[in-house]
Amino acid sequence: LQSKNFRIRKGKNFSIEKTITCGQTFRYDLNNGDYIYPYKKSLLEISDGGDESISVSVIGEDANIKQIKELLGLNDNIEEINKEILEKAPKLSHLIEVGKGLRIMRNPPYEMAISFIFSIQTSIPTIRKRLNLLSEMAGEGIEYKGKVYHTFPTSSALRKLSQTDLASLHIGFRERFLKEFIERYDEEFFEQLSKQDFNKKREALLEIKGIGEKVAQCVLLFGFGELSAFPVDVWIERAMKEVFGISGSTKKITEAGRQIFGNFAGYAQQYMYYFIRAFGHC
């Protein structure tokens, strides 16, 4: 299998560990300090190369340096983003400091939609397990360093799965959401949606069974790269109450977060999520 190596300048403000483990994505594998990550039709091996750069090996086809930078949020003007969040919410200064290195990833929206439908009322390790099982069933195997990894399945591969296959995922009440999703949507649907504005995207996502406000905001942020999206899960709910005294329905807290933080609310969300999970408070 062909393999290419890239060295990417990152500056001092990127952490692959924080970025990849912060609940944006689930199917990474830690191998001797490097992250092995299935991306589209390839496998990426990402190593932190020290102060100034990271090195990325691409195993298999279909990932160039431009896509990798986009995937990892390395094109974001992080100094500017942090400055704007700090101006709008000075209370978050220590969270921004501690979360330094976090970036918003841009994963394929089709994959993100299924991933976050799987995430409903489920912990991260369970989401990962089920997504890996689905990928083993319908994705392409790539052997690397004595282990077989799997790409995320295409819509056409998923449509070939039997009822028994789907039942073996043990995803409970989410199974009917997955079945309907596979039947009705494909990568092209999301490709077309990517050309629409924020509100159109959100409304279209909310039409999908199994996607409510929180999951829609996750797909907007981690799939479409809409940096003003603000997913509210139980951790963000607690953080928003603690820091700003804001509580209520998910929709209400989402709107409040987008109002407070503006264009880069998604980054503020990641900083809060990272901090409260690490320390139990903000």
Add this chain to the structure above:
DNA sequence: TGACAGGAAAATA
């Protein structure tokens, strides 16, 4: 081993 964690949809008021 029963309590608990984790969002969306449907039912209810």
Add this chain to the structure above:
DNA sequence: TATTTTCCTGTC
């Protein structure tokens, strides 16, 4: 329109 109930699996 806003609140309450129901739906599952995995973990400890």
